[in-house]
Amino acid sequence: MKRDLKPQPLPSGSEWSFESIDRYHAEIARVAAAYKLDTYPVQIEIITAEQMMDAYASVGMPVNYHHWSFGKHFLSTEKGYRRGQMGLAYEIVINSNPCIAYLMEENTLPMQGLVIAHAAYGHNSFFKGNYLFRTWTNADAIIDYLIFARNYIARCEERYGEEDVELLLDSCHALMSLGVDRYRRPPKLSLAKEKMRQQEREEYLQTQVNDLWRTLPVHEARGGAAQESRFPDEPEENLLYFIEKNAPLLDPWQREIVRIVRKIAQYFFPQRQTQVMNEGWATYWHYTLLNTLYDEGLLSDSFMLEFLQSHTNVVYQPPYNVRWYNGINPYALGFAMWTDIRRICENPTDEDREWFPEIAGSDWQDTFDFAMRNFKDESFIAQYLSPKVMRDFRMFAILDDEHEQNLKVSAIHDDSGFRRVREILSEHYNLGSREPNIQVWNVDLRGDRSLTLRHQAWRKRPLGDTTTEVMKHIARLWGFTVRLESVDEQGTVELINETRLEKRKTRD
Amino acid sequence: MVRIIDRRFDSKNKSAVNRQRFVRRFKQQIRRAVSDAIQGRSIRDLDNGESVSIPAKDLSEPHFQHGKGGIWEQVFPGNDQFSTGDQVKRPQSGGGGGGGGGKASKDGESEDDFVFQLSREEFLDIFFDDLALPNLVRTQLARVTDFKTQRAGFTSTGVPANINIVRSMRSALGRRLALGSPYSARLRELQQAVDEAIAIHGEDSDEVRQLRDELGRLRAKIDAIPFIDSFDLRYNNRVKIPLPTTQAVMFCVMDVSGSMDEEKKSTAKRFFMLLYLFLNRTYEHIEVVFIRHHTVAKETDEDEFFHSRESGGTVVSSALVLMRDIIRERYAGGQWNIYGAQASDGDNWDNDSPICRDILSSEILPWCQYFAYIEITPGEPQNLWREYTKLIGTSPSFAMQRIESPADIYPVFRELFKKSLA
Numbered sequence: 001m002k003r004d005l006k007p008q009p010l011p012s013g014s015e016w017s018f019e020s021i022d023r024y025h026a027e028i029a030r031v032a033a034a035y036k037l038d039t040y041p042v043q044i045e046i047i048t049a050e051q052m053m054d055a056y057a058s059v060g061m062p063v064n065y066h067h068w069s070f071g072k073h074f075l076s077t078e079k080g081y082r083r084g085q086m087g088l089a090y091e092i093v094i095n096s097n098p099c100i101a102y103l104m105e106e107n108t109l110p111m112q113g114l115v116i117a118h119a120a121y122g123h124n125s126f127f128k129g130n131y132l133f134r135t136w137t138n139a140d141a142i143i144d145y146l147i148f149a150r151n152y153i154a155r156c157e158e159r160y161g162e163e164d165v166e167l168l169l170d171s172c173h174a175l176m177s178l179g180v181d182r183y184r185r186p187p188k189l190s191l192a193k194e195k196m197r198q199q200e201r202e203e204y205l206q207t208q209v210n211d212l213w214r215t216l217p218v219h220e221a222r223g224g225a226a227q228e229s230r231f232p233d234e235p236e237e238n239l240l241y242f243i244e245k246n247a248p249l250l251d252p253w254q255r256e257i258v259r260i261v262r263k264i265a266q267y268f269f270p271q272r273q274t275q276v277m278n279e280g281w282a283t284y285w286h287y288t289l290l291n292t293l294y295d296e297g298l299l300s301d302s303f304m305l306e307f308l309q310s311h312t313n314v315v316y317q318p319p320y321n322v323r324w325y326n327g328i329n330p331y332a333l334g335f336a337m338w339t340d341i342r343r344i345c346e347n348p349t350d351e352d353r354e355w356f357p358e359i360a361g362s363d364w365q366d367t368f369d370f371a372m373r374n375f376k377d378e379s380f381i382a383q384y385l386s387p388k389v390m391r392d393f394r395m396f397a398i399l400d401d402e403h404e405q406n407l408k409v410s411a412i413h414d415d416s417g418f419r420r421v422r423e424i425l426s427e428h429y430n431l432g433s434r435e436p437n438i439q440v441w442n443v444d445l446r447g448d449r450s451l452t453l454r455h456q457a458w459r460k461r462p463l464g465d466t467t468t469e470v471m472k473h474i475a476r477l478w479g480f481t482v483r484l485e486s487v488d489e490q491g492t493v494e495l496i497n498e499t500r501l502e503k504r505k506t507r508d
Numbered sequence: 509m510v511r512i513i514d515r516r517f518d519s520k521n522k523s524a525v526n527r528q529r530f531v532r533r534f535k536q537q538i539r540r541a542v543s544d545a546i547q548g549r550s551i552r553d554l555d556n557g558e559s560v561s562i563p564a565k566d567l568s569e570p571h572f573q574h575g576k577g578g579i580w581e582q583v584f585p586g587n588d589q590f591s592t593g594d595q596v597k598r599p600q601s602g603g604g605g606g607g608g609g610g611k612a613s614k615d616g617e618s619e620d621d622f623v624f625q626l627s628r629e630e631f632l633d634i635f636f637d638d639l640a641l642p643n644l645v646r647t648q649l650a651r652v653t654d655f656k657t658q659r660a661g662f663t664s665t666g667v668p669a670n671i672n673i674v675r676s677m678r679s680a681l682g683r684r685l686a687l688g689s690p691y692s693a694r695l696r697e698l699q700q701a702v703d704e705a706i707a708i709h710g711e712d713s714d715e716v717r718q719l720r721d722e723l724g725r726l727r728a729k730i731d732a733i734p735f736i737d738s739f740d741l742r743y744n745n746r747v748k749i750p751l752p753t754t755q756a757v758m759f760c761v762m763d764v765s766g767s768m769d770e771e772k773k774s775t776a777k778r779f780f781m782l783l784y785l786f787l788n789r790t791y792e793h794i795e796v797v798f799i800r801h802h803t804v805a806k807e808t809d810e811d812e813f814f815h816s817r818e819s820g821g822t823v824v825s826s827a828l829v830l831m832r833d834i835i836r837e838r839y840a841g842g843q844w845n846i847y848g849a850q851a852s853d854g855d856n857w858d859n860d861s862p863i864c865r866d867i868l869s870s871e872i873l874p875w876c877q878y879f880a881y882i883e884i885t886p887g888e889p890q891n892l893w894r895e896y897t898k899l900i901g902t903s904p905s906f907a908m909q910r911i912e913s914p915a916d917i918y919p920v921f922r923e924l925f926k927k928s929l930a
Contacts, residue, residue, distance in 0.1 A: 042510050078625075317585050397584075400582075
């Protein structure tokens with residue numbers, strides 16, 4: 001890129017103006033392009049602290065339907081902020097096209113520069129490149145879909161009463177984490193199609209549901225053999241999907257709301273799986289972009305001091321034995337890993353050549369691009385966590401078996417432990433093992449239409465206290481008795497919960 | 509060119525609907541919290557919001573989770589002492605810091621209460637809800653004090669509608685006099701000179717013409733002084749003063765004998781609070797006198813009034829006598845509007861009740877704007893009630909009511925309130 005011989009330093013000081021933000025953005029964009037970051041177009045929005053809290057409360061989305069739980073989040077955020085216990089996040093960025101980055105009015109100019117580099121170029125390029133986001137979310141359609149969802153739910157509230165809609169949403173929210181397809185690829189969202197098909201779907205779904213009823217008299221004669229076949233044929237992992245399609249008593253509008261919650265859960269699914277990678281990536285890039293600008297002589301020392309101070313706060317990893325230890329900091333781990341990958345590419349040691357023969361000494365930009373596009377936290381850590389990072393973090397693994405008296409240190413950051421530590425850490429980011437695995441097992445078509453779910457117990461971990469509550473929600477959606485069975489590793493099945501639904505209250 | 513959108517002036521309260529829904533959904537819990545808060549508040553303190561806490565489990569949003577138990581293997585940073593194979597004591601749950609610290613925070617939900625701030629409006633709304641106040645009354649009470657504008661002299665700035673003509677003309681006149689007086693003196697001299705010159709040289713001489721020219725120039729100068737100038741303008745000054753500015757004293761009389769339990773006291777407290785709120789809307793300055801009694805009466809501060817407890821018999825008249833004495837001593841002379849509020853469970857020493865009635869009707873009611881008696885009892889009316897019943901109708905400023913729950917309090921005030929609306 002050609003530039004004037006003498007670079008004009010960017011504005012310094014702490015007050016920002018629209019002109020200065022524009023100039024910062026232009027320079028950051030130029031450097032980002034030089035590093036071949038591929039991004040959606042950027043849209044910067046300036047908001048106040050209150051609006052930031054609003055955005056927080058509705059899970060970071062610019063529009064969302066109304067629900068009391070968002071009000072609860074708002075109140076707790078507000079309380080924390082008012083008392084000064086908690087600063088607001090500097091930024092919220094929305095995976096949409098154009099990519100919307102919020103800048104908060106109260107921030108200083110260096111912070112605005114940091115946020116632009118972090119959100120508008122770091123996160124933005126990750127959203128556009130990573131395979132999970134490419135597969136599961138559709139940046140072009142999300143805002144339109146949210147508007148559609150909000151209007152639809154508002155209409156339902158008018159027609160069927162706020163309370164009914166609220167109860168339904170409560171139940172759907174309880175199942176949100178079980179409302180995603182983990183393996184199947186979802187169709188892309190499109191507002192036009194959604195609207196066009198919605199009517200059609202309402203009628204179609206209603207006819208489908210009748211399947212459950214039709215079976216009653218016809219198959220009665222067949223007896224034993226038929227009992228063997230289950231419905232659904234294969235266990236279904238997506239509870240909300242199953243309920244939307246098969247719950248016998250839901251009205252069409254209720255199915256549509258289940259679908260909306262399911263779609264939104266699906267939209268956030270990739271973010272939950274790429275925390276370390278995504279935050280690390282954005283942190284790495286704000287650090288690199290701003291340092292490049294500084295090297296070019298565009299940034300003042302005061303800018304860099306303020307920037308570095310907040311940067312180091314963000315990537316601080318407290319050790320396990322201090323009060324404020326709260327798990328591994330994804331910013332710290334991600335930033336360390338990306339920095340380390342670049343080091344392996346540029347200055348590999350013998351150890352790196354042994355552990356990472358395929359990337360040691362390769363072009364770092366290509367390696368970065370490949371890693372960013374094709375991994376999620378679990379696989380990223382399994383693939384790229386190097387002995388050096390494990391040593392730097394002084395990682396160790398603790399085995400906690402409830403049948404043992406003591407905890408056991410199962411591996412530490414030494415030659416014999418590197419692989420074990422890496423495996424355990426990678427497993428920690430596997431959503432499949434982090435959350436209980438619960439699937440739809442059977443519907444008693446011939447009998448009482450009860451729904452049976454199966455919990456595949458993993459490493460003998462039981463379900464928590466909230467199970468009873470969640471089961472009530474499922475029973476409300478399903479409309480008949482719901483059972484929950486737990487299967488341990490030996491295949492023994494045990495009934496752990498049965499929720500009977502009292503007679504459904506009929507409306508009007 | 510990047511798109512920068514300034515959203516700062518967009519609507520701020522996107523979450524207002526969600527907040528309302530939250531408050532509505534948890535009305536029961538919030539009401540309980542408010543009612544606890546009332547116990548702890550001073551009866552004068554009704555103009556603030558309240559920080560309300562709700563047990564966290566009531567508003568949880570449940571998800572399927574792993575419970576405690578089973579096998580967990582996790583990675584921690586910052587190893588300072590461990591080698592592979594070490595055995596570590598299981599840390600006590602909740603004691604952060606040890607190897608299990610991270611896990612404890614992950615699957616042991618913290619049972620902290622959810623605390624948030626109710627605004628003053630929300631707080632009063634819920635307070636009123638309990639008391640079953642009609643809506644009109646609510647708005648009357650929750651309203652911020654009215655202001656009356658009053659003249660307060662004159663200012664040199666203001667809007668044209670407020671120009672005070674007399675004052676403005678007066679200052680214009682003063683200015684004209686001040687500016688014109690040197691010229692006027694000279695004018696008089698010249699006039700005299702002209703007269704003299706005419707006498708000496710005749711009407712048509714050069715000197716006379718010269719002097720006349722000068723005279724003319726001087727007159728022009730005097731005419732050039734503006735008749736009225738912008739800094740002559742005076743405007744009527746009006747200031748807002750809160751209405752009304754009268755003062756009142758409120759007597760809280762409560763029976764604290766053994767039969768008044770905490771619940772009855774709490775009901776009485778609401779009664780006092782509500783009266784205070786009514787008065788607060790009507791009077792600028794209110795003093796509150798607390799009188800508690802069993803067999804003897806005593807003036808106390810608020811804290812002691814509600815919280816200490818004594819037992820023994822009951823002689824109500826002792827309190828009324830004390831009230832009468834305090835009125836005579838401190839609040840006589842028509843400077844004060846006197847309000848009395850008496851709460852009791854109606855239990856009184858039999859021979860004392862007629863005395864109470866006498867004191868009340870002859871020595872207290874004539875001084876009082878209003879005297880309200882509530883009897884907090886679920887059972888049969890007691891002897892004090894029967895005596896007081898005879899007073900109804902004899903004085904327009906007396907009201908009484910039997911109360912079982914806070915919702916019964918309002919009717920006591922209905923009469924009073926009708927009056928102040930008029």
